[in-house]
Amino acid sequence: MSGPAADTGVRQESDQRDEWTEVIPADRLAQVGLGIVFILLVLAVFGPIVSPYDPATQDLSSRLEAPSLTHPLGTDQLGRDVLTRLLHGARLSLGIALAVTSVRLVVGTAVGLVAGYAGGWIDEALMRLVDTLLAFPGIVLALVIAGILGPSLVNVMLALSVVGWASYARLVRSSVLSVREREFVTVARLLGHTRTHVTARHLIPNVVAPVVVLATLDIGGVILGTAGLSFLGLGAQPPTPEWGTMLASGRTYLRQAWWLVNAPGVCIMFTVFGFNLLGDSLRDTLSPTQSAQMEQL
Amino acid sequence: MIELTRRQKLSGLGAGITGLGGYWAISGTGGKEDVFTVGSPWTPDSRDPVVNGWLWRRISVLEPLLTVDYDATVAPGLATDWRMVDDETWEFDLREGVTFHDGTELTAKTVLPSLRRAFDSSSMASVPVKSIETADNRTLTMKTDEPFSPLPAHCTRGSTCLVSPTAIADDGSVSEPIGTGPFQFESWNQGSSITASANSDYHGENASIETLVYEGITDDQTRRLKLENDELDMARILPNETVDSLELRDDITAHTYQIPRARYLVFDLDSSPFADRRVRRAVMHAVDRETIVENLLNGLGSPAVGPFPSDVTDWAADDLEPYEHDPGRARDLLAEAGWEPNGTGRTRDGDPLSVSIWTYDTRPLLPTIAQVIQTQLGEVGFEVDIEVMESSTIKERATNGSFDAVLWSNSVLWYPDPDRLSDFVHSETATMFSGYENETVDRRLEEARRTTDRDERFGRYAEVQHILQRDLPIGWLTYYTNVVATRAGVEAYRPHPIESCYHLENVTDQQ
Numbered sequence: 116m117s118g119p120a121a122d123t124g125v126r127q128e129s130d131q132r133d134e135w136t137e138v139i140p141a142d143r144l145a146q147v148g149l150g151i152v153f154i155l156l157v158l159a160v161f162g163p164i165v166s167p168y169d170p171a172t173q174d175l176s177s178r179l180e181a182p183s184l185t186h187p188l189g190t191d192q193l194g195r196d197v198l199t200r201l202l203h204g205a206r207l208s209l210g211i212a213l214a215v216t217s218v219r220l221v222v223g224t225a226v227g228l229v230a231g232y233a234g235g236w237i238d239e240a241l242m243r244l245v246d247t248l249l250a251f252p253g254i255v256l257a258l259v260i261a262g263i264l265g266p267s268l269v270n271v272m273l274a275l276s277v278v279g280w281a282s283y284a285r286l287v288r289s290s291v292l293s294v295r296e297r298e299f300v301t302v303a304r305l306l307g308h309t310r311t312h313v314t315a316r317h318l319i320p321n322v323v324a325p326v327v328v329l330a331t332l333d334i335g336g337v338i339l340g341t342a343g344l345s346f347l348g349l350g351a352q353p354p355t356p357e358w359g360t361m362l363a364s365g366r367t368y369l370r371q372a373w374w375l376v377n378a379p380g381v382c383i384m385f386t387v388f389g390f391n392l393l394g395d396s397l398r399d400t401l402s403p404t405q406s407a408q409m410e411q412l
Numbered sequence: 413m414i415e416l417t418r419r420q421k422l423s424g425l426g427a428g429i430t431g432l433g434g435y436w437a438i439s440g441t442g443g444k445e446d447v448f449t450v451g452s453p454w455t456p457d458s459r460d461p462v463v464n465g466w467l468w469r470r471i472s473v474l475e476p477l478l479t480v481d482y483d484a485t486v487a488p489g490l491a492t493d494w495r496m497v498d499d500e501t502w503e504f505d506l507r508e509g510v511t512f513h514d515g516t517e518l519t520a521k522t523v524l525p526s527l528r529r530a531f532d533s534s535s536m537a538s539v540p541v542k543s544i545e546t547a548d549n550r551t552l553t554m555k556t557d558e559p560f561s562p563l564p565a566h567c568t569r570g571s572t573c574l575v576s577p578t579a580i581a582d583d584g585s586v587s588e589p590i591g592t593g594p595f596q597f598e599s600w601n602q603g604s605s606i607t608a609s610a611n612s613d614y615h616g617e618n619a620s621i622e623t624l625v626y627e628g629i630t631d632d633q634t635r636r637l638k639l640e641n642d643e644l645d646m647a648r649i650l651p652n653e654t655v656d657s658l659e660l661r662d663d664i665t666a667h668t669y670q671i672p673r674a675r676y677l678v679f680d681l682d683s684s685p686f687a688d689r690r691v692r693r694a695v696m697h698a699v700d701r702e703t704i705v706e707n708l709l710n711g712l713g714s715p716a717v718g719p720f721p722s723d724v725t726d727w728a729a730d731d732l733e734p735y736e737h738d739p740g741r742a743r744d745l746l747a748e749a750g751w752e753p754n755g756t757g758r759t760r761d762g763d764p765l766s767v768s769i770w771t772y773d774t775r776p777l778l779p780t781i782a783q784v785i786q787t788q789l790g791e792v793g794f795e796v797d798i799e800v801m802e803s804s805t806i807k808e809r810a811t812n813g814s815f816d817a818v819l820w821s822n823s824v825l826w827y828p829d830p831d832r833l834s835d836f837v838h839s840e841t842a843t844m845f846s847g848y849e850n851e852t853v854d855r856r857l858e859e860a861r862r863t864t865d866r867d868e869r870f871g872r873y874a875e876v877q878h879i880l881q882r883d884l885p886i887g888w889l890t891y892y893t894n895v896v897a898t899r900a901g902v903e904a905y906r907p908h909p910i911e912s913c914y915h916l917e918n919v920t921d922q923q
Contacts, residue, residue, distance in 0.1 A: 171787075172787075173783070173784065173787050175703055175706075175707040175708070175784070176707070178707060179653070192708070192780050193780060193783055193784065265799075265801075266799060266800065266801060267799075348773060348800055348801075352797065352798050352799055352800060353779055353782065353783050353786075353798045353800065354783050354786065354798075363773075364779065364780070366633065367632065367633065367651060367776045368651075368653065369633050370633060370636065370637075370654070370657070371653050371654070371657070
């Protein structure tokens with residue numbers, strides 16, 4: 116760990132960190148987004164603990180009850196408390212979204228780094244693969260994969276992970292291409308550091324910001340995708356309280372019990388909205404050059 | 413990138429709106445004259461009677477040789493009389509004064525192409541018809557490979573509906589349903605709707621409705637909304653929960669009637685744990701069918717005993733012992749079969765008692781019922797997974813591989829003959845994938861096909877029902893009640909027990 120070049124890399128990264136914390140609170144939309152996400156996290160973590168009901172326990176004598184003090188969001192066709200199921204569903208949705216986004220992020224970043232840093236035919240091959248994946252509408256491809264694998268939540272996660280990593284790879288590769296020509300990278304290589312060291316120490320810290328932004332934006336998409344595939348019957352199987360599944364099974368009771376569809380529908384809407392607001396303002400906050408980079412995609 | 417973000421936001425909103433969408437989806441038009449519109453879950457997919465004849469028969473465009481009356485027995489149709497000449501030969505006397513919609517007279521000769529085509533087709537493959545000939549101008553002779561007493565019942569099926577010889581092209585395809593019914597085909601939109609007009613040359617009483625429109629609307633909420641908005645005059649197969657609120661309305665009449673359809677569990681007899689009869693019996697004792705009927709079916713329907721609901725058909729064996737709800741007995745049976753309690757579940761030789769129930773959601777209540785069964789079986793120690801799939805996927809997977817149990821719903825009498833049991837349990841012809849093989853059952857079913865004597869047949873079918881009750885290859889859960897709603901001005905509508913025809917030609921509509 117010697118030479119000023121290495122320091123330059125580190126400093127750049129920490130500059131960005133400062134920028135984040137300073138600017139976000141000033142942005143109204145970001146505050147809203149952050150607020151929604153924060154409330155959601157709190158509900159997902161503590162809600163199921165606080166609720167007196169079990170999401171799967173049926174009470175057939177009190178089915179399809181309208182919202183009341185005992186059941187703030189009513190009960191469903193099997194007498195289960197809708198609010199409790201939503202809270203458990205929030206856990207599930209957020210968990211899946213985080214897991215899928217992490218897989219996308221890790222795979223995409225790895226591919227992007229390799230492509231960008233190695234260049235040549237490896238770059239060419241990987242990028243054509245990415246092109247191919249991007250050419251398909253993501254949700255349609257996921258639908259096909261989930262359809263082939265059979266209905267289950269795990270398969271939906273697999274399907275969504277497979278289709279989503281390509282844009283990360285693109286983003287990372289383009290960042291790497293610009294960063295690897297920078298002096299501090301050249302210096303680090305001249306100093307005899309290994310590729311691994313250069314990548315870990317100098318490349319990754321410099322591409323992480325746009326990737327995080329993309330990931331935040333992506334979480335909303337993944338939640339929507341999971342709910343969508345579950346709505347179509349490819350995801351969570353009963354009695355799992357998943358938002359999309361709840362929406363689908365409540366549809367039959369639209370006229371008798373509006374709360375069965377509206378509650379999960381509104382949840383999905385606000386969650387996706389929150390994450391997208393947050394992601395948007397994160398992107399605006401990070402330096403204009405990075406915004407520009409992402410727009411080139 | 414900005415583009416992408418907006419799209420994501422929009423689609424986020426979209427998901428929320430999906431939930432609210434139903435409210436705004438329908439905008440009323442109404443106010444039509446002389447047009448009677450009926451909405452049903454099944455879409456018109458083909459004009460060929462062999463494929464879609466049952467639908468054309470239901471809306472009285474096509475008619476078969478024989479019909480089904482309101483007692484669910486075979487009745488005259490285009491043939492006024494039929495008799496068994498010898499063991500393998502049947503004669504049908506054709507009705508006089510019938511013309512097809514294109515003007516062709518109905519005679520033995522003009523009926524032949526259509527009838528032969530039907531019985532040669534794969535939809536009628538289970539019916540062993542050897543030949544169909546004309547005896548004279550008004551009489552048909554049908555020969556079977558073996559004595560086959562259910563033949564008249566099969567002659568009521570939609571696939572056998574008669575079309576004019578001019579409707580059959582040289583290559584054997586049918587491009588237009590030119591039949592003999594009180595309504596004649598005008599136009600259609602494949603997969604969505606059919607328009608038919610009254611046939612003034614009908615051989616029976618002419619229809620009072622001038623134009624009949626059939627709409628295939630798969631979503632039951634949409635059918636209901638369309639009825640409430642005056643876009644439909646009749647909405648068929650509505651959810652049970654809607655009856656109470658529909659009956660409160662002055663402008664809508666709700667009809668509920670039992671049909672010979674059952675919901676049932678098909679067990680895989682070739683794989684653990686349901687290979688053991690005691691485990692199957694335990695399931696039947698663990699499931700509380702009264703609760704399912706009372707709560708999930710809103711009291712419409714009834715707990716099933718055997719395959720046939722005795723209210724609809726007299727083919728039901730009358731002294732079948734029902735499986736009473738008795739969790740204690742279920743636990744005993746499981747223990748007897750070697751499944752010992754272990755924590756919340758049960759194990760045998762270290763294997764957990766875990767089963768997977770497959771079902772489908774085109775009949776919306778099935779997944780809900782599956783969840784109740786899941787809980788009730790859980791109480792006696794089963795660990796149950798539910799998998800909701802396409803019905804065709806279930807068929808394919810259950811036929812080709814092993815499974816545990818399938819929650820299914822089907823008509824037990826869609827042609828009015830108890831030979832239908834062969835489709836469920838005959839070891840060679842069953843389409844219900846349980847893998848059940850019982851020589852006595854096979855023999856009795858075959859014997860019952862050979863005799864036309866009703867009492868002899870009844871004895872055999874009753875014996876089969878008793879054996880099935882003991883062996884339980886299929887666990888009968890509940891019978892079905894249909895909900896059909898019409899606008900209040902619609903009169904003289906009489907629900908048909910096996911829905912073979914809506915008989916809309918009898919209906920009058922006071923706007």
